[in-house]
Amino acid sequence: MGVYDIAVVGAGPAGMIAAIRAGQLKKKVVLLERNDVLGKKILLTGKGRCNVTNIASLDAFIERFGKQGVFLRSAFLAFFNQDLIDFLNKKGLQLKIERQGRVFPITYRAYSIVKILKEYLVENKVEVLYKMRLLDIKRKADCFQLHFGSKGKINAKKVILSTGGASYKITGSTGDGFQIARSLGHAIVPLSPALVPLRTGELWSKKLQGLSLRNIRITFEYDKKKIVSDLGEFMFTHFGVSGPIVLDLSANVISKLKEHKQIRLFIDLKPGLSHGQLEDRLLKEFKSQGKVQLKNIMKGLLPHKLIPIFICLLSLNPETRANQITQRQRSSMISLLKALPLTITGSLPIEEAMVTGGGISTREINPRTMESKIIPGLYFAGEIIDGCASSGGYNLQQAFSTGYLAGEKAAYA
Numbered sequence: 487m488g489v490y491d492i493a494v495v496g497a498g499p500a501g502m503i504a505a506i507r508a509g510q511l512k513k514k515v516v517l518l519e520r521n522d523v524l525g526k527k528i529l530l531t532g533k534g535r536c537n538v539t540n541i542a543s544l545d546a547f548i549e550r551f552g553k554q555g556v557f558l559r560s561a562f563l564a565f566f567n568q569d570l571i572d573f574l575n576k577k578g579l580q581l582k583i584e585r586q587g588r589v590f591p592i593t594y595r596a597y598s599i600v601k602i603l604k605e606y607l608v609e610n611k612v613e614v615l616y617k618m619r620l621l622d623i624k625r626k627a628d629c630f631q632l633h634f635g636s637k638g639k640i641n642a643k644k645v646i647l648s649t650g651g652a653s654y655k656i657t658g659s660t661g662d663g664f665q666i667a668r669s670l671g672h673a674i675v676p677l678s679p680a681l682v683p684l685r686t687g688e689l690w691s692k693k694l695q696g697l698s699l700r701n702i703r704i705t706f707e708y709d710k711k712k713i714v715s716d717l718g719e720f721m722f723t724h725f726g727v728s729g730p731i732v733l734d735l736s737a738n739v740i741s742k743l744k745e746h747k748q749i750r751l752f753i754d755l756k757p758g759l760s761h762g763q764l765e766d767r768l769l770k771e772f773k774s775q776g777k778v779q780l781k782n783i784m785k786g787l788l789p790h791k792l793i794p795i796f797i798c799l800l801s802l803n804p805e806t807r808a809n810q811i812t813q814r815q816r817s818s819m820i821s822l823l824k825a826l827p828l829t830i831t832g833s834l835p836i837e838e839a840m841v842t843g844g845g846i847s848t849r850e851i852n853p854r855t856m857e858s859k860i861i862p863g864l865y866f867a868g869e870i871i872d873g874c875a876s877s878g879g880y881n882l883q884q885a886f887s888t889g890y891l892a893g894e895k896a897a898y899a
């Protein structure tokens with residue numbers, strides 16, 4: 487087998503593009519994957535449709551990654567959203583831009599992306615070895631020795647670790663890379679779930695399981711501070727709450743939960759209407775339909791499933807007629823429509839998070855090359871690196887950008 491120029495471990499988007507780029511630069515590259523297929527997680531992305539990137543600007547991308555955004559600047563400059571789009575277009579795949587700049591393959595099949603990555607791997611003569619689970623890396627005088635248990639050892643001059651995070655373990659991303667990097671002396675920022683549904687304390691919310699609310703806004707409150715969502719989709723589940731606007735703020739909320747005992751969630755069911763406008767609307771409806779019972783009049787305001795719970799939270803009789811509702815009761819209704827309260831008690835575990843928060847500390851990686859500052863010749867790419875963004879195609883772009891840069895720099899060095 488000899489010594490490879492570059493061994494890339496983990497065939498997710500980060501590893502595949504790293505291997506492709508190093509192959510394009512004529513290096514002898516091996517891509518090692520523990521599964522018997524490539525890109526298992528990609529197939530799950532975007533509900534199987536793969537939101538592969540976003541057309542947002544570089545500054546917007548950097549902002550999405552919060553504290554870690556600046557670290558990614560060089561990687562984004564090396565291979566950004568338009569480069570990825572061109573890379574896919576070149577193989578005949580057209581892409582479609584949807585709301586909030588999200589980019590999807592026109593086929594709406596995540597497999598289209600994997601298929602193209604496979605084509606590039608073949609074209610650039612990358613050797614792909616399946617069912618190879620890396621257990622350990624040893625540094626030798628002039629190379630790295632990668633250990634695969636009974637599958638043997640592989641020697642390589644450079645190694646790119648792209649084993650992903652520790653969520654959705656069925657895809658193969660079980661967090662192996664963190665242990666291996668730690669054993670080589672790297673610090674790991676504690677792992678936590680990100681883009682994950684949240685648990686709530688109230689029993690009534692569980693009764694609303696499956697109810698999805700569109701175009702609403704939520705606010706998390708702790709210690710008189712607020713985290714406010716964009717307008718978007720929200721969902722009640724059997725354990726609490728989910729949906730894009732919850733997932734996007736979940737990492738932030740989880741970090742606050744560590745310091746603050748109580749976090750409250752307020753759902754603005756009518757974000758398009760002010761208190762005053764709601765008051766006018768209710769007054770008008772209650773006047774024109776004075777004899778109609780509350781439970782029926784609410785049909786114009788709320789989804790069917792929510793009505794009995796909403797009325798119960800107000801301690802009102804559902805059969806009260808509209809013209810019997812007092813001003814104080816109307817005022818309580820408006821307050822509840824603008825801020826339906828829930829208590830956040832935690833989140834689902836990291837296994838069920840779409841992305842892993844934490845990972846290899848960016849302080850120990852050179853942002854211009856993705857090379858370890860501790861072990862020369864070792865590179866990192868993708869979700870294994872600390873830092874993640876909200877949904878919208880940003881995380882896959884991070885994997886492609888860091889992978890491309892690592893592959894290129896490992897090849898040139």
Ligand SMILES: Cc1cc2nc3c(=O)[nH]c(=O)nc-3n(C[C@H](O)[C@H](O)[C@H](O)COP(=O)(O)OP(=O)(O)OC[C@H]3O[C@@H](n4cnc5c(N)ncnc54)[C@H](O)[C@@H]3O)c2cc1C
Pocket residue numbers: 495496497498499500501518519520521524525526527528530531532533536537538539618619620621648649650651653654657658659660661662663839840841867868869870878879880881882883885
């Ligand atoms: C349900 C779901 C939906 C998502 N949707 C989107 C979306 O639409 N848009 C978006 O931008 N992001 C999305 N993401 C996030 C996105 O999938 C990840 O950010 C991305 O896959 C990370 O790429 P990666 O290459 O770093 O890691 P991964 O894709 O996790 O790949 C890592 C690879 O390494 C392999 N591996 C692990 N350990 C070893 C080992 N010891 N030896 C050999 N191989 C190993 C694994 O088997 C795996 O193939 C979604 C995630 C999930 C779970």
